[in-house]
Amino acid sequence: MDILVIGGTRFFGIPMIHELIRMGHNVTIASRGLAKDDFGNQVSRIILDRLDPDSMRSVLEGKVFDVVIDKIAYCSNDIRHALDIIECDKYIYMSTTAVYQPKHMDTKEEEFDGAKENLIWCDRKDFPYEVVKRQAEAALCQKYQDKDWIAVRYPFVIGRDDYTNRLRFYVEHIMKAVPMYIDNLDCQMGYIRSDEAGKFLAFLADKMSCQGGNAENLPKTVNGSSIGTISLREMISYVEKKTGRKAMIETSGDAAPYNGEVEYSINTGRAKTLGFRFTDLHDWIYGLLDYYVDEISGKRRNL
Numbered sequence: 001m002d003i004l005v006i007g008g009t010r011f012f013g014i015p016m017i018h019e020l021i022r023m024g025h026n027v028t029i030a031s032r033g034l035a036k037d038d039f040g041n042q043v044s045r046i047i048l049d050r051l052d053p054d055s056m057r058s059v060l061e062g063k064v065f066d067v068v069i070d071k072i073a074y075c076s077n078d079i080r081h082a083l084d085i086i087e088c089d090k091y092i093y094m095s096t097t098a099v100y101q102p103k104h105m106d107t108k109e110e111e112f113d114g115a116k117e118n119l120i121w122c123d124r125k126d127f128p129y130e131v132v133k134r135q136a137e138a139a140l141c142q143k144y145q146d147k148d149w150i151a152v153r154y155p156f157v158i159g160r161d162d163y164t165n166r167l168r169f170y171v172e173h174i175m176k177a178v179p180m181y182i183d184n185l186d187c188q189m190g191y192i193r194s195d196e197a198g199k200f201l202a203f204l205a206d207k208m209s210c211q212g213g214n215a216e217n218l219p220k221t222v223n224g225s226s227i228g229t230i231s232l233r234e235m236i237s238y239v240e241k242k243t244g245r246k247a248m249i250e251t252s253g254d255a256a257p258y259n260g261e262v263e264y265s266i267n268t269g270r271a272k273t274l275g276f277r278f279t280d281l282h283d284w285i286y287g288l289l290d291y292y293v294d295e296i297s298g299k300r301r302n303l
Helices: 013-022 053-060 076-083 129-143 166-175 194-209 232-243 269-274 285-297
Strands: 002-006 026-031 043-047 064-070 087-094 148-153 156-158 191-193 221-223
Touching (some): 013 026, 013 194, 043 053, 053 076, 064 076, 064 194, 087 129, 129 148, 148 194, 156 194, 166 232, 166 285, 191 194, 221 269, 232 285
Parallel strands (some): 002 026, 026 043, 087 148
């Protein structure tokens, strides 16, 4: 199948594309062309500006794809600038669990329905992140009912390749004795490992491409998340024991990246029904913390 990936040259887009290639799909990457990749001649490449509809139209109009994976659509206008231009049978939108207001333990897909939103055609900077992402789903539900699409909702994606360095923030502040302010130390929260985040998107694309032109048996929305939860206190305690350092938690410290997040877990029953099971968070989170400890201490440079 011919699959267009909008974005995908960094973070969990990389394992996603490798998985699509392994599955035998013909992959085209559409990006600004700024990031280097290691896909070689296994993929085709298109240069465009995702934020410029004229650029999108000049490059993509008239091109046909079986599946489009849109990793960098944020708002309703982003959806419109893709689906009004690209001719495709199936469309996968990278959404977020931030659409749930509020998240809570065992958060399920049916708790947010874009069809019930007041649709506003908006750009990324018009509203806060969670609002524009909800508007993107509203556009899909209300204006593109004739399309076969899936909105995939992830919590925080973390891994060794996480360019946001949000989890690394905590480890580094502990090891360097820098004060930090944390307002949700004991909240249990969910995460997804970056390689699994990529592989699940590839799994869904493959699933859609195998539906014989009809994806009606697939859900419109699906959660992805590692199984289980962990609190920041648990992770901080682990790093303290491993390094012999003590976290300096003070109200005057640097504001921590996950501040404001409530206690929650993400139900992945739909993904399991489709045939995909995520790994247990506790099977890999401590290894990731070990990686950050070694990286910050300089040990990884000596391996």
